Amino acid sequence: MMRVVIELLVSGFVVLLIALLSYLYKLYRRAAYPAARTIYETIPFLRPLNVEDLEDVVDQTIERYLELNIAARQFKDVQRKRALRFLEHLGRMIHNSRYLSEWARHERAVAWMNRNTELEARCTEVVRACMEVDAGVRTIQLAILRWRMKAAMFPFARALHLAPLARFGQYHLLLSYERMADAALGLCYVIEPEIEESLGQSL
Numbered sequence: 001m002m003r004v005v006i007e008l009l010v011s012g013f014v015v016l017l018i019a020l021l022s023y024l025y026k027l028y029r030r031a032a033y034p035a036a037r038t039i040y041e042t043i044p045f046l047r048p049l050n051v052e053d054l055e056d057v058v059d060q061t062i063e064r065y066l067e068l069n070i071a072a073r074q075f076k077d078v079q080r081k082r083a084l085r086f087l088e089h090l091g092r093m094i095h096n097s098r099y100l101s102e103w104a105r106h107e108r109a110v111a112w113m114n115r116n117t118e119l120e121a122r123c124t125e126v127v128r129a130c131m132e133v134d135a136g137v138r139t140i141q142l143a144i145l146r147w148r149m150k151a152a153m154f155p156f157a158r159a160l161h162l163a164p165l166a167r168f169g170q171y172h173l174l175l176s177y178e179r180m181a182d183a184a185l186g187l188c189y190v191i192e193p194e195i196e197e198s199l200g201q202s203l
Contacts, residue, residue, distance in 0.1 A: 039192050039199065042103040046202035047092040054089045055174065057082050060163035067159070076159040080151075083144055086162055093177055094137045096203060100184050101130035107191060122187045129180035136176055140165045 056062060067075050108123035147160045166173040181203045188196045 037099070037102045037106050039103055039188055039195065042099050043195070043199055043202050045099050046096050046199075048202055049089060049092050049096070049177070051174070053085065057086045057089065058163050058166035058173070063161060063163050072159070076151075079159045079162065082162060083148075083160055086165075087141065087144060090137045090141055093173075094134055094141075097130040097133040097137070097180060100180065101127055101134075104130070104184070104187065107187065119187075119190060122183070122190060126180070126183045126187050129176070129183045132171075133176050133180050136171050136173055139168075139171075140173065 063079075066078055070078065104123045104126035108120055108127065111117075111119035111123055143165055144160070147157075151157045151160075181200075184203070185196055185200055188199045
């Protein structure tokens with residue numbers, strides 16, 4: 001009899017746990033992935049990127065000049081500060097890619113329902129461009145994090161060079177973000193041409 005009671009209690013607990021996890025997952029999906037996000041619900045959340053400052057941070061010529069003209073310890077401190085600026089830009093890029101992707105996915109669903117294959121293709125282009133930016137930025141963020149941890153454990157570690165992080169293999173950070181922005185502007189022009197300029201200023 002006791003064994004049956006225990007099995008019922010365990011079964012009830014498992015069912016309750018599954019129901020709770022299912023509910024929490026639905027809440028997470030609702031919070032992280034809105035059911036619909038129009039362009040009007042996207043632009044206010046975008047964070048403008050200072051492209052000129054980003055280009056300065058990842059400029060190999062500037063980085064090389066600093067390395068040759070100041071002491072190694074000072075260069076390391078300068079690079080640490082430049083890395084913080086770089087991380088701020090990266091944060092804005094990944095933030096914008098998330099919101100643009102949510103908007104493009106919503107528009108793609110609408111296009112699919114209306115059997116508008118041309119619009120659907122434009123939306124897919126934006127989604128893929130956002131995925132490219134997201135993957136590249138996260139890789140760079142991880143590289144900077146590894147260096148910061150190494151520098152904390154080994155004070156005499158070499159200074160971090162930022163220029164190579166912005167371009168590795170076939171990936172080019174600035175060109176990737178530019179492709180995403182151009183794809184988003186192109187989609188906006190097709191859907192809501194009157195606010196294309198506003199979108200451009202927000203990117």
